[in-house]
Amino acid sequence: MVCSFFFPTFSHLSPNFVFPPLNRFDAMITIPTTYDQKLFQPARIGDIEVANRIVMAPLTRSRADEAKGDVPGSAMNIEYYRQRSNAGLIISEGTQVSPLGKGFIATPGIYSDAQVEGWKPITQAVHDAGSRIVAQIWHVGRVTHADLTGGVQPVAPSNVRPNAMVHTHNGKVDLQQPRALSVEDIKIIVGQYRVGAANAIRAGFDGIELHGANGYLIDQFLRDGANHRTDEYGGSIENRCRFALEVIDAVIAEIGAGRVGIRLSPVTPANDLSDSNPQAVFGYLIEQLNLRGIAFIHFVEGATGGSRDVPGFDFAWARKTFNGTYIANNGYDREMALDAVQTGRADAIAFGRLFIANPDLVLRLRQNAPLNTPNPQTFYTPGTAGYTDYPQLDQAA
Secondary structure (H helix, E strand, O other): OEEOOOOOOOOOOOOOOOOOOOOHHHHOOOEEOHHHOHHHOOEEEOOEEEOOOEEEOOOOOOOOEOOOOOEOOOHHHHHHHHHOOOOOEEEOOOEEOOHHHOOOOOOOEOOOHHHHHHHHHHHHHHHHOOOEEEEEEEOOOOOOOOOOOOOOOOEEOOOOOOOOEEEEOOEEEEOOOOEEOOHHHHHHHHHHHHHHHHHHHHOOOOEEEEEEOOOOHHHHHHOOOOOOOOOOOOOOHHHHOHHHHHHHHHHHHHHOHHHEEEEEOOOOOHHHOOOOOHHHHHHHHHHHHHHHOOOEEEEEOOOOOOOOOOOOOOHHHHHHHOOOEEEEEOOOOHHHHHHHHHOOOOOEEEEOHHHHHOOOHHHHHHHOOOOOOOOHHHOOOOOOOOOOOOOOHHHHO
16 A cells, blocks of 8 residues: 555644645655555465465474374464464474474474374464464484484484484483485385375465475485485485475375475575585575475575575575575564565565564564564473563553
């Protein structure tokens, strides 16, 4: 909306005050309002209609019920997602496609009937509030520990142990040496992703995002820092992209390309992962994703949670090349987000930590209101503290 005759509210004026008449020049003035900004306008992401272009990024919060089998759906889980349903699109916390895909304490799954039932009231609450939600489905590969997988050794493309640590119920421990997956193992995991996508739709999600970023299993196959294979899943760029594309093809066959996205982080060093030529690897992958017509790519621009200025990949090229929705992430503030969407450098912007502390983030961004500060001490702790108790604007007032 652009207002040709726009006045601010003058509540301090006398009731008898009369505005002077507009002259012909005044009538030609148009003043854009915050509501005119594309960031706050509706959009279409593949087959999903969204009310605005603000995305809630996937956020591990470690509050699923482990005793019941990594099941979500408690009252506080429902309230957490409901509070944040002002986002045009919510991407759920990482949701493992198998018990072996789990890499954090109390993360939810999407492979059992109980988990599907647990997600249903969450997706319903999001829809009732006018938002849309996709499930981020993942397998962490080597970024886990037997303490989290029921005693089973972690798996990976190759038996390369990452120099990183993970939190378990026994404290923070070094990652273990993973077992290299066989070709038969790989086919089984591709099938687990496909079941996860089907289960997500059964649970009421509007689609899925594959977690192909931050050093987890799909990313491990893509990058030569972890993938030392010499078979059809290793070596050449085409071979290293094979697993990712087989997973993409499987979930597309299950739920349709218009409800499928993927998260990518071409240059992040997260979880001790690297690649000798990320532009070539991810450039090839993006061109292949174009052929499949997926809904979106969710890019971590730079180092996850760190510097945006990391060399090795041209995100402007990716924006121009990818035919679907480009969702940008990593360190965006209000002005950066407004500018990126307004100028076309991104179609939508994903916010992570700001959504943790500001359940009504869209309203705060629209009004340029003060933001709550997130408390990292409660990111992964049990209970409602730091989860559903951040004040909204009306409560703060």
